[in-house]
Amino acid sequence: MFFKSRAFTNWGKNIYINPKKISPKNYNELKKIINKKSFIVHGNQRSYGDVALNKDLVVSMKNFNKIKFFDEKKGIIEIESGLLLSDLLPIIIAKGWFPPITPGTKYVSLGGMIANNVHGKNTYKNQIKYYVKEIKLLGLNKKIIKCSNKRNKKIFYLTIGGFGLTGIILTVTLKLKKIYSPYLNQKVIEFNNYKQFYSISNNKGNHEYSVSWISNFTKEKIQGLNYSSKHSKIKNNNLVFFRNKKIGLINLFISKLIVKNHYFSRIIHFIYRNYKKYFYNKLCNIDEIFYPQDYFIDWNKLYERKGFFQIQFIIPKNKFRKILVEISTFFEKEKIFSPFVVVKRYDEKGKYLNFCGSGYSISFDFEINKNFKILKLFFNSLIKNYKLRVNFSKDLVVNKTNASNYSEFKIFKKEILLLNPQKKINSFFSKRLEI
Numbered sequence: 001m002f003f004k005s006r007a008f009t010n011w012g013k014n015i016y017i018n019p020k021k022i023s024p025k026n027y028n029e030l031k032k033i034i035n036k037k038s039f040i041v042h043g044n045q046r047s048y049g050d051v052a053l054n055k056d057l058v059v060s061m062k063n064f065n066k067i068k069f070f071d072e073k074k075g076i077i078e079i080e081s082g083l084l085l086s087d088l089l090p091i092i093i094a095k096g097w098f099p100p101i102t103p104g105t106k107y108v109s110l111g112g113m114i115a116n117n118v119h120g121k122n123t124y125k126n127q128i129k130y131y132v133k134e135i136k137l138l139g140l141n142k143k144i145i146k147c148s149n150k151r152n153k154k155i156f157y158l159t160i161g162g163f164g165l166t167g168i169i170l171t172v173t174l175k176l177k178k179i180y181s182p183y184l185n186q187k188v189i190e191f192n193n194y195k196q197f198y199s200i201s202n203n204k205g206n207h208e209y210s211v212s213w214i215s216n217f218t219k220e221k222i223q224g225l226n227y228s229s230k231h232s233k234i235k236n237n238n239l240v241f242f243r244n245k246k247i248g249l250i251n252l253f254i255s256k257l258i259v260k261n262h263y264f265s266r267i268i269h270f271i272y273r274n275y276k277k278y279f280y281n282k283l284c285n286i287d288e289i290f291y292p293q294d295y296f297i298d299w300n301k302l303y304e305r306k307g308f309f310q311i312q313f314i315i316p317k318n319k320f321r322k323i324l325v326e327i328s329t330f331f332e333k334e335k336i337f338s339p340f341v342v343v344k345r346y347d348e349k350g351k352y353l354n355f356c357g358s359g360y361s362i363s364f365d366f367e368i369n370k371n372f373k374i375l376k377l378f379f380n381s382l383i384k385n386y387k388l389r390v391n392f393s394k395d396l397v398v399n400k401t402n403a404s405n406y407s408e409f410k411i412f413k414k415e416i417l418l419l420n421p422q423k424k425i426n427s428f429f430s431k432r433l434e435i
């Protein structure tokens with residue numbers, strides 16, 4: 001059952017470790033894990049940061065990948081936590097259902113989606129927590145705890161967005177979203193200044209999903225494309241997914257230039273923006289709308305040896321421009337740029353360390369290089385000065401002081417300790433923030 005893995009890493013490829021790896025095959029094997037001194041359960045290692053890393057033992061749930069129950073009429077489904085969304089999608093879409101929330105990659109496990117309380121591009125109720133009917137959790141007392149909004153409520157809300165620290169998620173029961181076609185109608189709109197950006201991103205219309213890719217921002221202007229979409233009613237059962245394609249040498253070379261060279265990146269963004277805006281109304285398949293980054297399944301290779309990191313936080317509406325100006329001034333001064341900047345309107349309430357707040361969520365990707373230290377300092381001071389809420393499930397840089405400024409940090413820590421008293425379940429993340 002045990003083997004010493006070769007270097008184990010996260011999606012950002014920024015921490016390499018050599019833990020023992022174990023993939024239990026049944027509940028009895030899984031229960032034995034609880035006797036171990038230190039471990040973390042992982043899904044499909046698609047977290048950019050350090051939430052699924054433990055230097056002693058990582059437990060894979062990949063053998064727990066069955067659908068336990070599916071009410072095809074009501075769209076209620078109970079799924080084992082190791083099943084990947086990519087394997088679930090064809091099954092539920094064929095029956096006219098869709099995940100109520102999906103992150104920007106389909107190569108995630110159901111357990112990972114719950115533990116990170118993932119959000120998507122939904123314009124309304126944009127967190128998986130709203131759609132979870134029940135979780136079966138293997139607690140550290142070796143008992144299976146059934147929890148929901150009505151039963152063991154506290155454990156339920158600690159587990160959704162609890163970064164795997166409350167126990168081992170065995171199954172999750174979800175309420176799916178009804179769809180009539182595997183296609184979506186997409187609308188692409190270009191924006192070139194703040195006024196246009198606000199007007200486009202605040203106008204939800206009757207779109208179910210919305211996201212903006214920013215190609216350039218300064219004090220005067222913000223440029224990019226907004227993609228909004230809704231499920232189509234067109235009857236077409238021809239389900240098309242990207243083929244699992246690796247990036248290959250030529251694309252790797254071009255992509256490396258995009259993330260390394262500011263000017264090349266600007267040119268590519270400019271060309272892409274001007275090419276794409278002519279497809280302003282288009283019928284798209286699911287991959288094009290939700291998973292464009294899955295086009296190359298190993299795109300995280302394109303950063304250098306030290307990998308990359310992503311930081312995502314919520315900016316209140318009235319501070320959006322001010323904070324963006326602060327960031328662009330810093331970038332200009334330090335000659336730093338982010339090749340991928342994504343903004344979504346965001347309006348979510350939540351407890352504990354949930355990614356919640358009202359305004360715009362913004363994310364930046366950065367290659368890890370000599371600028372890592374100053375970027376860390378800069379973002380920590382920005383977060384502190386403006387009391388910004390960070391997405392901890394992707395985080396790598398927020399310091400302990402900033403995290404403990406969260407009003408519910410102490411309560412989260414206290415409640416987790418009740419379920420995980422010896423901190424057997426721990427990760428680089430939980431150690432970094434002393435949870």
Ligand SMILES: Cc1cc2nc3c(=O)[nH]c(=O)nc-3n(C[C@H](O)[C@H](O)[C@H](O)COP(=O)(O)OP(=O)(O)OC[C@H]3O[C@@H](n4cnc5c(N)ncnc54)[C@H](O)[C@@H]3O)c2cc1C
Pocket residue numbers: 011040041042043044045046047048051052061081082102103104105107108109110111112113114115116117118119120121162163164165167168169170293294393
């Ligand atoms: C291209 C790309 C786009 C993305 N877009 C988004 C996005 O739009 N929105 C968003 O929210 N996230 C996004 N993410 C992040 C990703 O969706 C989440 O990090 C997701 O949780 C990863 O799932 P995973 O199965 O790989 O889990 P892992 O990364 O392996 O683990 C994540 C957490 O879940 C815990 N965990 C996993 N399984 C279990 C279990 N059975 N029991 C207990 N704990 C468990 C782990 O301990 C860890 O804390 C994106 C990632 C990529 C690579």
